[in-house]
Amino acid sequence: MITNKLSKKIEEATNNEIALTMEEKDFAERNQLLPEGLNVMEQNLFSDAIIERYIKETDELISKESTVFLQTPVSYFKDNIQEYVFLETKVLDVVSVDAIAVEYDEVFEVYTAMFGLFIQKKYSSEIRAFLDDHYNSEKMQYSMMFAGNEGLWEINLPINYLKGFDDSFTIEEVYQLLYSLIFKLVSTIK
Numbered sequence: 001m002i003t004n005k006l007s008k009k010i011e012e013a014t015n016n017e018i019a020l021t022m023e024e025k026d027f028a029e030r031n032q033l034l035p036e037g038l039n040v041m042e043q044n045l046f047s048d049a050i051i052e053r054y055i056k057e058t059d060e061l062i063s064k065e066s067t068v069f070l071q072t073p074v075s076y077f078k079d080n081i082q083e084y085v086f087l088e089t090k091v092l093d094v095v096s097v098d099a100i101a102v103e104y105d106e107v108f109e110v111y112t113a114m115f116g117l118f119i120q121k122k123y124s125s126e127i128r129a130f131l132d133d134h135y136n137s138e139k140m141q142y143s144m145m146f147a148g149n150e151g152l153w154e155i156n157l158p159i160n161y162l163k164g165f166d167d168s169f170t171i172e173e174v175y176q177l178l179y180s181l182i183f184k185l186v187s188t189i190k
Contacts, residue, residue, distance in 0.1 A: 001096070001186060001189050002027065002094065002095070002183075002186045002189075003031060003033070005093070005094045005096075006024055006028055006033060006034055006094055007046070008087070009024075009094060010028065010033055010034065010038070012180075013038060015042060016037055016038055016039055017038065017039040017040070018038060018039070018040055018041070018042075019042070019043035020042070020043050020177075021043050021045055021081055021091060021183075023038055023180060023183040023184075024094060024183075025041070025042075025117045027183075027187055028040075029173070030129075031162045031174070032150055033077075033082075042144075043088050043091065043175060045089065045108050045170060045179055046067050046070055046089060046172065046175070047067070047092075048089055048090055049067060049087055049088065049089040050064070050086075050087070050088040051065040051066070051067065051069055051070065051085065051086070051087050052064050052065065052085070052086045053065060053069075053080055053084070053085050053086075054083065054084055054085075054086060055083060056081075056082055056083065056084050056103060057082065057183070062083060063166065063177065064077065065085075065093065066076070067172075069085075069171065070170065070171045070172035070175065071170050071171075071172060072170060072171050073144075073168070073169070073170055074102075074111055074167065074170065074171050074173075074174050075167065076171065077102065077103055077104035077111060077137050078104045078111075078147070081103075081105075081106045081162075083102050083103070084101050084102065084103035084131070085101065085102050085171065086099055086100075086101045087099060087100050087102075087175060088099075090109055090181070092182075093185070095179070095182045095183050095185075095186045096116050096117055096118040096119055096186055097117055097118070097182055098115075098116060098118075099112070099116075100113055100114070100115040100158070100173060100175065100178055101114045101115070102114075102171065102175070102178075108140065108158065109158065110158040110160045110161070111158070111159040111160055111165075111167075111174065112156060112157065112158055112159060113138040113155075113156075113157045113159050113174075113178050114154070114156050114157075115149070115154070115155055115178075115182075116150065116153065116155070117152055117153040117155055117182070117185075117186075118151060118152045119150070119153060119186070119189060120151075121146045121153075123189050124140065124146070126188065126189050127144065127153065127185065127189075128144070130184070130185045131144075131157075131185070134162060134163050134181060135157070135161055135162060135163070136162075136163070137162040139160075139161045140160075140161050142155070142156060142157045142158060142161075143155070143157070144157045157172060157178075159177075159178070162177065162181065164177055165177060182189045
């Protein structure tokens with residue numbers, strides 16, 4: 001699945017150079033997708049991102065943010081529980097996600113990520129097995145539900161229980177952790 005999307009991205013490279021995330025580059029090298037002579041530059045995950053803050057209750061836009069906002073500690077959401085951030089970037093296309101929202105859930109006292117994963121319903125067991133391996137479900141459950149009318153999995157992950165999470169992270173580090181996790185997940189599905 002990811003092989004096809006990444007191969008297409010590589011084929012569309014111009015001037016014998018391409019920008020790839022570290023995850024994409026590692027995957028392409030492991031699977032011998034890079035043609036000889038193609039110069040690979042590191043792509044910043046957030047360079048073309050659309051970053052917006054919203055009010056949870058009304059989904060009213062508070063403001064559009066620059067990438068500087070991503071340097072804010074993730075605890076920002078604990079201090080501003082009425083808000084969530086929505087991040088959209090073309091880099092997420094390769095992992096079959098259009099955007100990721102992050103907020104603090106004051107009821108369960110956890111940071112939460114919500115995103116739609118455009119993968120067929122038949123891959124339910126593979127997705128669950130992967131998440132179970134990378135998630136501490138003894139502490140709290142994640143949720144995933146297939147939305148057939150949209151053809152995607154609606155996934156809600158309490159971030160605190162993902163392996164590798166640290167509550168001293170910046171918002172950028174949280175998004176990087178989520179991107180790496182989703183990349184690994186999608187690369188396990190053939």
